[in-house]
Amino acid sequence: xxRPSARLLLMSMLLLSLRACTPFFLLPSRPSxxxxxxxxxxxxxxxxxxxxxSVSSLASSADSTTTTTTTTTTTTTTTTLPPNVILYDGVCNFCNAWVDLxxxxxRSSPPLFYFAPLQSSAxxxxxxxxxxxxxxxxxxxxxxxxxxxxxxSSYSKSSAVTQVLKLLRFPVLSPAAVLLSSLLPMxxxxxxxxxxxxxxxxxxxSRSTIDRLGDRNEDRFLS
Numbered sequence: 001x002x003r004p005s006a007r008l009l010l011m012s013m014l015l016l017s018l019r020a021c022t023p024f025f026l027l028p029s030r031p032s033x034x035x036x037x038x039x040x041x042x043x044x045x046x047x048x049x050x051x052x053x054s055v056s057s058l059a060s061s062a063d064s065t066t067t068t069t070t071t072t073t074t075t076t077t078t079t080t081l082p083p084n085v086i087l088y089d090g091v092c093n094f095c096n097a098w099v100d101l102x103x104x105x106x107r108s109s110p111p112l113f114y115f116a117p118l119q120s121s122a123x124x125x126x127x128x129x130x131x132x133x134x135x136x137x138x139x140x141x142x143x144x145x146x147x148x149x150x151x152x153s154s155y156s157k158s159s160a161v162t163q164v165l166k167l168l169r170f171p172v173l174s175p176a177a178v179l180l181s182s183l184l185p186m187x188x189x190x191x192x193x194x195x196x197x198x199x200x201x202x203x204x205x206s207r208s209t210i211d212r213l214g215d216r217n218e219d220r221f222l223s
Contacts, residue, residue, distance in 0.1 A: 080148045081126075081145065081148065081222075082111075082113075082114040082222075083112075083144060083145050083146070084112055084113050084114065084142065084143070084144050084145075084167065085113075085114050085115065085116055085122075085126060085142075085143045085222065086099070086102070086113055086114070086115050086116075086140065086141070086142055086143075086160075086164065087115075087116055087117070087118050087123050087126060087127065087140065087141040087142075087143065088115065088116075088117060088118065088140050089117070089118055089119075089137050089140075089200070090117025090118065090119050090120065090123075090209075090210025091117075091119070091206045091207050091208070091209070091210060092200050092201060092204075092206060093201075093203075093204035093205050093206060093207060094200045094201070094203045094204045095140065095200060096207070096212070097204060098140075099115055102115075102164070103217050103220065105168055105170070106168065111220060112167055112168070113164070113167075113220075114220050114221070114222060115220055115221050115222070116221065116222040116223070117210040118135070118136070118137050118141075119135070119137075119210050120210060120222065120223050121223065122222035122223055123222075126141075126143050126152075127141070129143075129152060130143060130152055130154040132154075138197070139156040139157045139160070139193070139197065140156070140157070140160050140161070141154055141155070141156050141160060142154065142155040142156075142160040142163055142164060144163070157189075157190045157193045157194070157197075158186070158189035158190050158192065158193040159186075159189075161177075161193070162177050162180065162181045162189075165177030166178065166181075
């Protein structure tokens with residue numbers, strides 16, 4: 001068996017002696033645990049940027065959105081019109097004098113007649129309801145109803161005057177109205193009415209407003 005030479009042994013021993021005598025700071029350093037890079041598995045998983053932003057926006061929207069339910073109650077007011085409404089020219093003094101006379105003669109309770117100027121909103125609405133043009137001032141009009149839910153009946157010109165006299169039921173006026181209505185033809189009565197209507201502003205003039213200022217019977221007028 002081949003034996004190592006004395007020179008080889010001597011060199012090996014010398015190298016071992018030198019290594020044992022080398023200072024520790026000259027030896028190659030071992031990596032520190034603190035300097036090691038963090039393992040990917042040690043960090044918390046993160047969502048992609050777009051998905052993370054979307055999730056956070058949805059959460060914020062859900063927290064800040066409040067649903068409010070508003071209940072709207074519609075109240076319908078039904079206006080019951082009087083059974084007999086006389087529409088007249090509100091600026092005509094002769095027509096207003098006729099209204100004043102009816103206010104004195106109508107002593108019924110509740111009253112037989114209520115009034116509205118043809119130029120008023122109530123007058124325009126009633127004219128439309130009976131098929132006339134709003135603002136038609138050609139004639140006085142009586143709008144009558146047998147009940148609040150029934151369709152209206154209308155009388156104009158001489159027929160309106162005659163019907164008003166009938167409804168008043170005065171011992172003299174009512175029989176006279178019936179007799180006049182039965183004896184005279186309609187055309188003759190309406191022609192006589194038209195003559196008076198065309199000259200109504202010449203009789204007593206006109207006024208600048210349809211309002212009856214200071215009238216104690218203001219509850220008898222529709223506006």
